Amino acid sequence: MTTDADDIPIKRYHHGSLPEALLAASEAVLLRDGIAGLGLRAIAREAGVSHTAPKHHFGDTTGLVSELAAVGYRRLADAMGEAAGGLADAAERRSAIARAYVHFAYGNAAMFGLMFRNEKIDMHRPALAEAAREAMRVMAAIIGARAETEGETPVSLGSTEAMRITTAWGYVHGLAILLIDQRLGGIVQVTPAFDNPLDLVDAALRDVRFGFVSAEPTNK
Incomplete structure (x- = not known):
């Protein structure tokens, strides 16, 4: 079950630094999908967090x-x-x-x-x-x-x-x-x-x- 808080995980993120988890997810997307695949929603999905979490921490x-x-x-x-x-x-x-x-x-x-x-x-x-x-x-x-x-x-x-x-x-x-x-x-x-x-x-x-x-x- 999820909430509307930006930093609440959906499935994979459990503890630690969310910005670091998002960077790790970004690298995973980069390696899998290339530069063209680097979008906030794709990264949030990879990290298992709400789609607004990357924007909250990194702006865009x-x-x-x-x-x-x-x-x-x-x-x-x-x-x-x-x-x-x-x-x-x-x-x-x-x-x-x-x-x-x-x-x-x-x-x-x-x-x-x-x-x-x-x-x-x-x-x-x-x-x-x-x-x-x-x-x-x-x-x-x-x-x-x-x-x-x-x-x-x-x-x-x-x-x-x-x-x-x-x-x-x-x-x-x-x-x-x-x-x-x-x-x-x-x-x-x-x-x-x-x-x-x-x-x-x-x-x-x-x-x-x-x-x-x-x-x-x-x-x-």
Whole structure:
């Protein structure tokens, strides 16, 4: 039996944080039905709560999926940070962070896609903006940039650093999209060196310097 209170469960939600349960339900809908399936009623149905509960806690669909995208950015930052943890060598750290970015994207394609769908999310939402900044702070280690205080955001970048991180980000993001969109199979088919597209990308991240090291100045 149900009541008309927003936070009263219908069948599955029993205790704990309802916002967290709604986010979990949102992710389940995303994985099952894709971005197009993310609607408040579908999410409420998945969580087993009244159809007004998501609106009560998140305002609208944009608010809820923006919070879900923030979860994705936090996971991405954690994955990159863990991969680079304890690595003192700059080249090894760059490679580890880049590989973690690509593997996160490839292994979480639906979430990764949502994180970059500006027509679905609002990057000005505080939780999402903060999560994205933290991911960028970790990403900045690709070029060796550091905050003055550990954990501080945002990182202050000079023009050269800004260009290098833009190039590096474009490089790893592009590789991630090629993997997700299954565009590398043709290359793998014509070379015996790699068993699958992910092996090819891992090798590129390990051995190709483009995107990670700026060009050396030339004397004219």
